[in-house]
Ligand code: 2HG
């Protein structure tokens with residue numbers, strides 16, 4: 001049996017492939033790459049490699065495969081699930097794609113954007129806008145997260161209701177396989193029925209089957225107009241009712257429909273400091289609605305007013321504020337976008353990222369809230385998310401007078417199990433958009449069938465027989 005090379009040998013070999021500047025190995029250099037962004041998962045690595053080309057990724061992978069060295073692919077390292085950092089014990093190699101950050105082509109006839117995996121989401125959106133197009137994926141970490149990571153995790157966000165997840169936005173993928181071979185699927189085709197759709201293997205598999213190095217993405221018409229409103233609603237059932245009314249009145253233009261619980265609003269306002277809620281008084285639930293189109297803002301505002309007025313009349317809406325300017329709209333969105341960081345700073349939130357069919361979402365929120373209160377009556381119910389597509393971030397947070405560590409130790413297992421079980425029972429998913437990583441890995445055995453788990457292992461073994469690419473992520477060990 002061959003032995004795994006020493007850290008020194010790994011660094012020497014990989015430095016020779018990518019150049020010493022692109023192969024980091026001191027503890028200080030490694031630290032930001034082996035620590036996840038919430039500081040919850042801290043791993044160990046022999047080296048961090050920053051390749052400058054697909055060929056270099058391929059050479060590094062081939063060397064690691066031959067020598068039995070584990071590889072952890074990494075983009076912007078914004079995973080909430082510990083998916084992008086190595087395991088605590090070991091000498092894996094982290095391959096961070098940030099140097100591969102070139103936009104390769106913007107084709108405004110084919111409406112496609114071809115880019116390297118290390119381009120940030122923000123840079124991708126900007127490149128599209130410069131060509132008067134929209135790349136519609138929208139998530140809070142867009143300044144840091146990278147397209148390769150967005151593809152590997154099938155990122156979602158606030159515009160899925162209208163445009164779909166990353167999976168729906170990818171036309172072509174180039175990926176390096178665990179043994180170093182290159183899968184070249186950089187095609188910009190909207191129709192291609194030539195057998196298995198291999199590129200989809202790399203979407204959402206969290207870097208366990210291959211490292212995405214480049215992609216062809218779909219571009220959309222750039223909306224010229226938008227209308228944004230915040231509405232207080234009596235309960236989640238009313239929010240679902242209002243969403244139905246909004247779709248009826250504004251059709252395709254409904255781009256975002258986000259739910260925010262009263263405690264989530266309170267938390268984010270406290271975190272932001274000098275920001276006031278656009279709605280007077282305390283409300284148990286609110287929704288943020290965004291309409292966008294290629295037409296005029298006046299006509300969108302009219303549609304929005306129609307939705308809100310009808311809601312006020314029928315009791316679905318208690319109060320509402322319509323953004324009067326771009327600055328207002330940004331301020332409304334800031335309240336929504338900062339809820340995640342407000343929790344990170346407070347510490348002690350139990351993150352359940354679930355989705356349920358819209359027809360059952362209100363019942364689920366009620367049941368899950370009751371279940372959490374039975375376990376921990378004082379938990380702050382940070383419940384919010386992309387209600388329009390059925391995704392709820394159900395994140396009970398420690399009471400103000402409880403230490404984060406103690407609250408999590410006492411409740412994490414039971415609360416997440418209760419919430420996930422209720423989502424599952426309602427026909428939902430235990431991870432709507434954040435993926436599995438390490439955090440949800442062991443839960444998969446509870447919620448996936450034997451057949452699903454077996455198929456997943458078979459795919460993994462077919463592509464990565466030595467289990468060297470992002471090992472210990474996604475798949476639970478018990479089916480190994
Ligand atoms: C969001 O929608 C992100 O803000 C993060 O998906 C959610 O922190 C979270 O739980």
Ligand code: ZN
Pocket residue numbers: 157385386393433
């Ligand atoms: Zn989200």
